[in-house]
Amino acid sequence: MTPPLLVATDLRKDYPMDAGTVHALRGVSLRIDPGEYVAIAGPSGCGKSTLLQLIGGIDTPSGGTVELLGTRLDLLSDRELTRLRLTRLGFVFQRFHLLPVLTARENVELPMAEADVPARERRTRADELLAYVGLAARGGHRPTQLSGGEMQRVAIARALANRPALLLADEPTGELDAATGRDILDLFRRLNDDGGTLVVVTHDERLAAQAGRVVHMLDGAVCD
């Protein structure tokens, strides 16, 4: 039996507020196997983005554990966790978050530069990735010169730069029109077909339906 890529156990996340503690996650457990395409679906505010941040090591849970490739994230130092995000995980955000001062190619190269990949190698890989997402001719363009769909494609190429074991996407089509959103989902489908493991957060049930498995959430808990 193939060992799981990610195991989240009894994850809880509380936010202390003036009016009382908000329980964003109430004991969520999740297992992701290599090669899976999982959608986490649910209405706004149900805790799906919080779950994504916890399993991505961006935020720390109030309780429970996350184990990625056999490594407990809560036992890592900040430096080790940063390194793990750089080399083992890829992130795609709703608002793309490309660096505006860099070209598309340079944005894709950024994580590789941080990982000390030699310049020639990262340029070659950046060009390959831009070609993979259909932007071979747009490498020299700045984000302001790209459409929303193109920016998200560059963001996906950036997320794939260091060959991550798991790609996490938070509402990747939230800022796009329906047609462009479908193109992005097609790209995710292709990524998964090529062996990639994906977890996509979305509030759109139709988009979630394209994933191999859908995890429904409501009020901070998995409701399947």
Next chain:
Amino acid sequence: MRSLGLGVRSLIRRRLRTALSILGIAVAAALLLDMVLLSGGIEKSFAELVLARGFQIRVTPKGTLPFDTEATIPGAAGVLAGIRADPDVETAGAVLGTPLFGRIPDSLVTLFGYGIEPEAQGVYEVTAGRDLGPADSAGVLLSPAAARLLDARIGDTVTLVGRLDPQALASRPGRRLVARGLVRWVYDARGQASVGTILPVMQRLAGQRGDDRVSVFVVKATSDSGVAGVAARLRERLPRLEVNSVADLVVHFRKRLVYFRQLSYILGSMSLVVTVLLVSTILTIAVGERLGEIATVRAIGVSRATVVKQVLAEGSALTLVGAALGMVLGLVTARYLDAILTSFPGLPAAFSFFVPRTGALLTAAAVLLATGAVAGAYPAWLAARAPVAATLRSEAT
């Protein structure tokens, strides 16, 4: 695409703000440079001025500095012989400085007169014509201003008149002398009309010949290392006179102009504070605007160290460009300010307040770069501590 490159591009992204910041830093840097030039420049210029002709020691009346007062030393020949007898003295000469008059067709003009020994003098350089001979009692040397005032050219005869007799309210009889050359008197103020004759002639004109009086003795030691020894022996031998080496004179001078140094320290410090505040404010604003970007790059695995380096690189780039511009601006303003300050009456024309020195430039540049790094520390800390998850959540809503 590393930290400095990213920092520079981020600065270029906000062109107007960056340009205004650089201008602000440049002004502060110019002020700092000017203050650094001022703090050490006066002393350096003074030392160069005193050493202009290579005489390292001055002997003056007790409690005075050269040409500080009208006090004089009697028995000059005897004192000079004693000085020259020191084995470590290469040469020595006597100078008398005195006010006197020049006669023009219908009146008298005020001049300053030097009585000198042409074979051992430390107060002038011949710029046209020729020097006086040691016994040339009929010749006179003129500053360009004196030549203009007396309407005299080389070879012309001029009439010099000694002090006015306060009893008779009339001048002493004049003495006709031939202009041998034009000279630059080292200690003259800009535009000062000065003339020079051999010492006995000037002593007669000044009424100081009777007891052979002079204002100052200039002494050149055989080597720089022997100066302190010669000065000590002269102090012992001439207890009623003031003996100062160039180093001693610089100390005296420093005491008199201590307020210039204090002023330069205060203004220099203020300029540094302004630079720190300016760079820090700009970077803090920039970090605040880019929190989303910072949270994103941290989320995708860029380390805190890289983020800190980028902010510090931005601060350094701002400071570097501002400092470079400030150096040019500082040198230009130093020349302008120097022209204003050296036009004060009574200051030697060769004297400078702002003396460009490689050491001063390097010091100012190093201090500014360190300032840029310090100024970037707080915004860099803010960037490093940016809450990644919370920022991404707020960016998504």
